[in-house]
Amino acid sequence: MTHVQVCRWKACKSNFSEYILKRLDGDQKRLGLRNLVVEESMCMGMCKKWPNVVVDEDVMNYAEPAKVSERVIKWPPKIKKKYKKKG
Numbered sequence: 001m002t003h004v005q006v007c008r009w010k011a012c013k014s015n016f017s018e019y020i021l022k023r024l025d026g027d028q029k030r031l032g033l034r035n036l037v038v039e040e041s042m043c044m045g046m047c048k049k050w051p052n053v054v055v056d057e058d059v060m061n062y063a064e065p066a067k068v069s070e071r072v073i074k075w076p077p078k079i080k081k082k083y084k085k086k087g
């Protein structure tokens with residue numbers, strides 16, 4: 001389960017937090033992410049570092065929407081390489 005909190009208070013709201021919420025909603029619907037819980041939060045007390053997002057207790061200051069999505073959906077997925085033993 002991935003738990004995301006997006007600050008939706010004054011400073012963050014006027015600086016991309018709305019877009020982050022929309023983007024996460026889109027990711028959730030598009031990719032069918034059932035283990036993703038997205039919540040809006042009150043001020044986190046880090047207003048100068050807007051927008052602020054917390055993903056599983058990791059604080060993301062100056063959160064860029066694409067990086068939040070990457071962190072949440074763990075994209076790109078790790079590709080397991082298969083090596084064949086020679087000999």
Ligand code: FES
Pocket residue numbers: 007008009010011012013042043044045046047050052
């Ligand atoms: S407004 Fe977002 S941390 Fe204060």
